[in-house]
Amino acid sequence: MSASTEREMPRHEMPRPVMADVARLAGVSHQTVSRVLNGHPNVSAATKASVLAAIRDLGYRPNIAARTLVTGKTNVLGVISFDTTLYGPASMLYGIERAARPGYFVAIASLPSFHRASLTGAVERFLGQAVAGIIVIAPQTGVAEALAGLSADVPLVAVGCGPAVRLPSVKIDNVTGAMLATRHLLGLGHQTVHHIGGPGDWHDARDRITGWRQELREAGAPVPEMPRGDWSARSGYEAGRLLAARPEVTAVFCANDPMALGFLRAAAEAGRRVPQDISVVGFDDVPEAAYFSPPLTTIRQDFGALGERALHLLMSQITAGGEAPSPPPIVPELVVRSSSTAPQPAAAAPLAGQA
Numbered sequence: 001m002s003a004s005t006e007r008e009m010p011r012h013e014m015p016r017p018v019m020a021d022v023a024r025l026a027g028v029s030h031q032t033v034s035r036v037l038n039g040h041p042n043v044s045a046a047t048k049a050s051v052l053a054a055i056r057d058l059g060y061r062p063n064i065a066a067r068t069l070v071t072g073k074t075n076v077l078g079v080i081s082f083d084t085t086l087y088g089p090a091s092m093l094y095g096i097e098r099a100a101r102p103g104y105f106v107a108i109a110s111l112p113s114f115h116r117a118s119l120t121g122a123v124e125r126f127l128g129q130a131v132a133g134i135i136v137i138a139p140q141t142g143v144a145e146a147l148a149g150l151s152a153d154v155p156l157v158a159v160g161c162g163p164a165v166r167l168p169s170v171k172i173d174n175v176t177g178a179m180l181a182t183r184h185l186l187g188l189g190h191q192t193v194h195h196i197g198g199p200g201d202w203h204d205a206r207d208r209i210t211g212w213r214q215e216l217r218e219a220g221a222p223v224p225e226m227p228r229g230d231w232s233a234r235s236g237y238e239a240g241r242l243l244a245a246r247p248e249v250t251a252v253f254c255a256n257d258p259m260a261l262g263f264l265r266a267a268a269e270a271g272r273r274v275p276q277d278i279s280v281v282g283f284d285d286v287p288e289a290a291y292f293s294p295p296l297t298t299i300r301q302d303f304g305a306l307g308e309r310a311l312h313l314l315m316s317q318i319t320a321g322g323e324a325p326s327p328p329p330i331v332p333e334l335v336v337r338s339s340s341t342a343p344q345p346a347a348a349a350p351l352a353g354q355a
Contacts, residue, residue: 079108126154134157135314136157136161138159143158168325172332179214185253192221244263260298296339
């Protein structure tokens with residue numbers, strides 16, 4: 001067949017491109033194309049870009065069946081997550097899918113709640129599908145013990161599973177984030193900071209309580225009693241009704257933004273103005289936080305980056321054939337908006353004879 005005939009042939013009738021075609025078009029070796037597809041770190045950015053461009057131009061698709069026969073593994077990465085209705089887990093899943101390398105696909109097992117049996121069952125299903133590796137997003141307590149009992153023969157990465165997990169892991173530095181929130185409110189001049197804590201079986205909630213208490217103690221400020229919520233706006237509202245009724249409460253740090261939203265409503269119903277009477281800080285920086293009334297001061301954590309780190313850590317293990325070191329925690333940042341300010345002096349009582 002002549003070159004001109006091949007150019008005139010409809011694309012769907014042309015022979016399926018193979019890895020050698022990609023290598024020839026990119027001007028690299030077959031091994032280099034393989035390294036790019038498998039996420040090998042020792043490939044320059046320019047070479048990677050050239051290979052990816054050749055893959056797009058040719059419409060190359062890896063031969064999944066052949067790869068599975070050779071390696072015993074598919075090009076599928078399993079991700080197990082709990083309660084993906086929450087902003088954090090959903091954003092991490094997006095980060096993982098966005099960072100998935102060429103030639104790999106992400107399969108998701110979303111479990112409504114954490115149970116040892118459900119986690120084990122999800123892992124076993126993925127192993128039965130010959131996945132290349134598994135990411136577990138499970139910030140609840142008890143996950144460490146469940147993961148320790150698994151005998152998976154594929155790389156595993158944990159996300160936010162607490163210090164007891166003996167696996168390569170990635171996480172947000174929630175302690176530092178809570179300290180930033182508390183320090184901000186104390187720095188404005190508030191005598192202390194009240195906290196609406198998250199669920200007791202979540203590592204994130206525990207770490208934020210630790211950071212809040214640590215910052216108060218280091219500043220020599222009183223540590224108030226702490227109501228808890230369940231991450232929902234409703235629970236923030238219910239806790240807020242108790243706190244907003246107390247005139248000595250001037251600063252509240254909520255463990256996440258939805259609970260802060262609930263608190264804002266409770267404060268308004270109690271006749272307490274935010275921020276003039278009560279300053280409020282949340283945690284997460286959900287997309288709606290800038291549109292709360294007033295716009296919410298909060299702690300921003302990059303869930304997308306966390307998901308990307310989890311995927312990169314898993315790919316490093318797949319490429320190296322062994323465990324890779326865990327990266328340092330991602331430090332969140334304080335985002336100051338209109339819901340926090342210096343405490344305002346109490347309104348002066350009217351003089352006798354004045355209305």
